[in-house]
Amino acid sequence: MTPFHSFTLALFLIAVCAAPIRADAQNNAEKPATAAEGCVPAAQLKPVQIHGLWRVRFASAPAGLPADATMHLERHAEFSDSVAGYVSRDLRSATGTQAGTGHAARAQLAGDLENGFLTLDESSNGINITATWNGEMAEGSCGKKVTGTWKDTSAGAPADTPEIPFTLEKVPGW
CATH class of the missing domain: 2.40.128.30 (Avidin-like)
Structure with a gap:
């Protein structure tokens, strides 16, 4: 495998692995947070x-x-x-x-x-x-x-x- 193909494969794997994390982060961001989360009493x-x-x-x-x-x-x-x-x-x-x-x-x-x-x-x-x-x-x-x-x-x-x-x-x- 040439260095170019290795690099391309690595980018593809990074993109595939990151996609579910990105989607999950977006879903979590849309969940309504309670007012007290992260607040000082x-x-x-x-x-x-x-x-x-x-x-x-x-x-x-x-x-x-x-x-x-x-x-x-x-x-x-x-x-x-x-x-x-x-x-x-x-x-x-x-x-x-x-x-x-x-x-x-x-x-x-x-x-x-x-x-x-x-x-x-x-x-x-x-x-x-x-x-x-x-x-x-x-x-x-x-x-x-x-x-x-x-x-x-x-x-x-x-x-x-x-x-x-x-x-x-x-x-x-x-």
Whole structure:
């Protein structure tokens, strides 16, 4: 057998052996994976794993604020085990009374992620806490979903201000 024929035979055998493996890999890729496969348990997530852009949705819009917003979280400049960032809202799309809400279109955030619980303080003026966010990482979401409540703590908020349920979903690509 000539070297050319040996080489051709070798390529043919490699192709024949690889074909079933390739087809099997495609079939396995099409099987739906469970959400928890390959995910770190929510309680073990670290702050760095939640850095990025998030979509905020409130179950019902807080008074004078829109039902949707965006949130950006990153490493806190002073405390490496904490997060900081901002929440952005389109106040033009808000329903209800906007005057005196005590909330800015872009407010600063700072907080912690510990044992799967996210706590954030919001400040519209960089001095006073104007709202609090308390959420829990959704188990099996691979750190891409948080559910919890938001509470208006601004100076203009009534004493009996209710907690508003929210959902955070990480924007793909972050």
